[in-house]
Amino acid sequence: MRIRHGDTVEISGAYQYSARYSRSRVQRFWHEEKERIIRKFCPPLPGDHVLDMGCGSGVIADRLAELGAHVTGIDSNPAAVAFARATFARPNLEFRQASAAEIDLAPGSLDRIYCLELVEHLYPEQTGALLASFARLLRPGGTLTLTTPNYRGLWPAIELLMDRLRLAPVMANEQHVTRFDRTTLKRMLDPADWRIVRLASFCTLAPFLSTVGWRLAKRCAELEDRADLKFGNLLLLVAIRQDDRRERR
Numbered sequence: 001m002r003i004r005h006g007d008t009v010e011i012s013g014a015y016q017y018s019a020r021y022s023r024s025r026v027q028r029f030w031h032e033e034k035e036r037i038i039r040k041f042c043p044p045l046p047g048d049h050v051l052d053m054g055c056g057s058g059v060i061a062d063r064l065a066e067l068g069a070h071v072t073g074i075d076s077n078p079a080a081v082a083f084a085r086a087t088f089a090r091p092n093l094e095f096r097q098a099s100a101a102e103i104d105l106a107p108g109s110l111d112r113i114y115c116l117e118l119v120e121h122l123y124p125e126q127t128g129a130l131l132a133s134f135a136r137l138l139r140p141g142g143t144l145t146l147t148t149p150n151y152r153g154l155w156p157a158i159e160l161l162m163d164r165l166r167l168a169p170v171m172a173n174e175q176h177v178t179r180f181d182r183t184t185l186k187r188m189l190d191p192a193d194w195r196i197v198r199l200a201s202f203c204t205l206a207p208f209l210s211t212v213g214w215r216l217a218k219r220c221a222e223l224e225d226r227a228d229l230k231f232g233n234l235l236l237l238v239a240i241r242q243d244d245r246r247e248r249r
Helices: 015-020 025-041 059-066 078-087 124-137 155-165 182-188 214-227 244-248
Strands: 049-053 070-075 093-097 110-116 138-149 194-202 234-241
Touching: 015 025, 015 059, 015 078, 025 059, 025 138, 025 194, 025 214, 025 234, 049 059, 049 124, 059 070, 059 078, 059 093, 059 110, 070 078, 078 093, 110 124, 124 138, 124 182, 182 194, 182 234, 194 214
Parallel strands: 049 070, 049 110, 070 093, 110 138
Antiparallel strands: 138 234, 194 234
8 A cells, every 4th residue: 555654845833823823814714614614514522532633733623622522633744743732732632743544542432533634645545544544443423524625626726826826835746646526535435434424515715705804705604505516625524433233233
């Protein structure tokens, strides 16, 4: 199996944090949208044991811990883990450095797993192995929340523009090596392990409307949730870990 241990370009440990609090309205709205989507469609319950896989600089992990979950954030980038540890401190939050193949947690020990914009950084066979490990780590009835760019939408044009203008570390073939759409993402999940409860898009036009008005962009984001535009920039997948005992009956 091909194994990718990290991106071929250097990513700042503060990358996600800087984007979340960027002076750019579009970038700030884009990253804030992930928090809204989690709160709306897949929030943790107080006391849940949660993994944030590919946690980056720790922004989402901290938000999950703020909601009362016991959170472990894991990332392969040592600079990101160091930044997260230095920036976020809660008794119910810890950060570990490890790759997608090195998750050292007990089987069935997690209530929820969040994996935001990681799988496009991995080869397809790595993603398949990662999803199988997620199925082992989650208790039956636990949930997986996963986001990734939608390559059947507007995203490829945005990625090309950002790479050409050097608005972020180069993504095409340097960070992003696998391109997902709804069909390919769905195929990655073994139906014996997972029941998909939501597969939709978000962050379509709303982030760009934030330059006109924040409230207008928020209203647009809610409308996009209802419309589920096929050309949305990011895909959201929420799946429940199947109860093996129920399947055998």
